Amino acid sequence: MNCPTRVVLDRIGDKWSVLVVLSLIGGPMRFTQLRAQIGGVTPKVLTQTLRAMEQDGLVTREVFAEVPPRVEYTLTELGRSLHEPIAAVAEWAERNITEILRCREKSA
Numbered sequence: 001m002n003c004p005t006r007v008v009l010d011r012i013g014d015k016w017s018v019l020v021v022l023s024l025i026g027g028p029m030r031f032t033q034l035r036a037q038i039g040g041v042t043p044k045v046l047t048q049t050l051r052a053m054e055q056d057g058l059v060t061r062e063v064f065a066e067v068p069p070r071v072e073y074t075l076t077e078l079g080r081s082l083h084e085p086i087a088a089v090a091e092w093a094e095r096n097i098t099e100i101l102r103c104r105e106k107s108a
Contacts, residue, residue: 011056012082016041016049020059021075021082022090028062028072058082 011017016038023029023037035046050073053059058079064070075083 008056011052011058012086014049016045017053017058018086020046020049020053020073021079021086024059024073024075025080025083028074030070030072034073053079 019038019041020034023034029037031043031046031050034050035041035043038046041049050059050061054061057076060074060076062072062074064072
């Protein structure tokens, strides 16, 4: 499949991007807060994810001139617009997890 929307689907289908959106929906967060909220993500991978999401216009990064410097990440309007579809997929997963696990056990 060689279409432009694939780039977007790759971004929003990435598990870390989805977790960033879900974490930031409540408002701005610092890197360490975001990492703790998500859990299981290395600093390098989270940094790469945030940079890519910033490049795609989903997240903004604001640096505050303090000592030590403070950096906060916030969803853009575009990023916030992802919350509803992601929440719908999460709800679907919760509704169907029992059936999915049953099928996995059956095929194992």
